[in-house]
Amino acid sequence: MNKPFNDVFLKACRKEETPYVPVWYMRQAGRYQPEYRKLRREHSFFEMSENPEICVEITRLPVEQLGVDAAILFADIMTPVKHLGIDVAIFPGIGPMITNPIRTEADIHRLGELDPVAHIPTVLEAVRILNQQLSVPLIGFAGGPFTLASYMIEGQSSKNHHKTKGLMYAHPKAWQVLMEKLADMTLTYLKAQIRAGAHAVKVFDSWVGSLSDVDFRTYVAPTMRVIFDELQKMGVPTIYFGIGAGHLLAEWNKLPVSVIGLDWRTSIRSVRAQGINKVLQGNMDPSLLLGPWELIEERAKQVLDQGMERAGYIFNLGHGIFPEVQVDVLKKLTHFVHQYTTIPEVW
Numbered sequence: 001m002n003k004p005f006n007d008v009f010l011k012a013c014r015k016e017e018t019p020y021v022p023v024w025y026m027r028q029a030g031r032y033q034p035e036y037r038k039l040r041r042e043h044s045f046f047e048m049s050e051n052p053e054i055c056v057e058i059t060r061l062p063v064e065q066l067g068v069d070a071a072i073l074f075a076d077i078m079t080p081v082k083h084l085g086i087d088v089a090i091f092p093g094i095g096p097m098i099t100n101p102i103r104t105e106a107d108i109h110r111l112g113e114l115d116p117v118a119h120i121p122t123v124l125e126a127v128r129i130l131n132q133q134l135s136v137p138l139i140g141f142a143g144g145p146f147t148l149a150s151y152m153i154e155g156q157s158s159k160n161h162h163k164t165k166g167l168m169y170a171h172p173k174a175w176q177v178l179m180e181k182l183a184d185m186t187l188t189y190l191k192a193q194i195r196a197g198a199h200a201v202k203v204f205d206s207w208v209g210s211l212s213d214v215d216f217r218t219y220v221a222p223t224m225r226v227i228f229d230e231l232q233k234m235g236v237p238t239i240y241f242g243i244g245a246g247h248l249l250a251e252w253n254k255l256p257v258s259v260i261g262l263d264w265r266t267s268i269r270s271v272r273a274q275g276i277n278k279v280l281q282g283n284m285d286p287s288l289l290l291g292p293w294e295l296i297e298e299r300a301k302q303v304l305d306q307g308m309e310r311a312g313y314i315f316n317l318g319h320g321i322f323p324e325v326q327v328d329v330l331k332k333l334t335h336f337v338h339q340y341t342t343i344p345e346v347w
């Protein structure tokens with residue numbers, strides 16, 4: 001028999017009262033798991049994420065092993081980008097590498113469109129199976145247009161995103177076309193995941209924090225508004241996340257998004273002090289998981305004591321789990337968060 005559906009995460013996303021603080025971890029499906037590493041030795045990343053059986057197994061594993069309150073689909077932000085005519089592969093220890101990065105305005109105009117039925121049937125099949133099998137909500141996701149553009153223009157991970165910003169400043173019309181194409185792709189991709197059974201969706205805009213607030217407002221915010229306006233009509237909670245994006249949160253607070261994901265640099269207390277009233281998710285430094293348990297517990301308490309002040313808070317790390325982290329530490333942390341935040345029953 002299936003377990004009853006645990007909707008604590010969805011309640012928190014909707015700012016409803018929850019019996020305890022829900023928890024899940026960015027990159028909970030991945031490299032810290034021996035089962036993942038074993039499969040990865042035999043398959044490429046996309047062979048794994050585009051095989052429904054393997055995708056379902058990797059997505060379910062952290063739910064079963066760690067006891068988290070949400071699952072996140074095992075895919076990558078580059079999953080849909082491949083189908084626009086961008087030749088991308090994922091290399092262990094590096095991440096996405098593109099052999100034909102965008103170099104000219106013509107390259108932008110040449111980009112294709114995502115057709116979910118033709119391009120990602122196996123990803124959607126995995127979402128449908130997960131929706132049937134899981135007893136916790138499934139988070140679908142996509143990359144934010146700025147972050148995707150950065151990989152597509154730089155060709156790989158970048159520290160300062162010079163080429164990306166160069167195109168943005170020197171060719172604002174071409175940049176606008178690129179943002180519109182990526183917004184269309186993101187919406188098509190996320191809507192397809194929602195229709196297949198994703199209960200919430202997250203936009204990972206990991207590198208958008210490299211922009212000043214003025215440039216975010218000018219070159220990216222209009223696109224994000226279109227994306228979140230459209231997603232709002234689908235009726236599922238939405239999450240927006242970036243790294244080093246503390247200076248952009250006042251802008252994010254104006255967007256029609258349900259939840260703001262924080263990295264570890266910005267304290268929850270300081271975010272609330274700025275008047276940001278969205279549901280918050282985060283934000284323990286993922287490196288802490290390599291420290292002793294006493295320190296992990298102390299820092300988890302510090303984060304929880306700030307987050308618990310309001311309804312509408314989800315515990316997470318401030319970025320993804322590192323491959324060196326032990327499964328048992330994550331298990332213990334999940335249990336601790338649940339126990340520490342459980343409201344005792346009043347008789």
Ligand code: 1CP
Pocket residue numbers: 025026027028029030031040045072073074075076077078090091092093094095096141156157158204206320
């Ligand atoms: O558990 C999960 O989080 C679900 C699966 C998931 C998600 C949400 C993966 C699998 N990738 C992502 C999002 C993602 N991918 C982001 C946004 C979140 C973040 O900032 O980490 C980004 C920037 C990427 C791009 C990417 N793909 C990187 C980062 C590289 C860089 O520039 O720093 C890497 C290392 C990948 C590969 C990847 N994606 C996912 C996994 C498990 C891996 C490792 C793959 C391997 O085995 O080689």
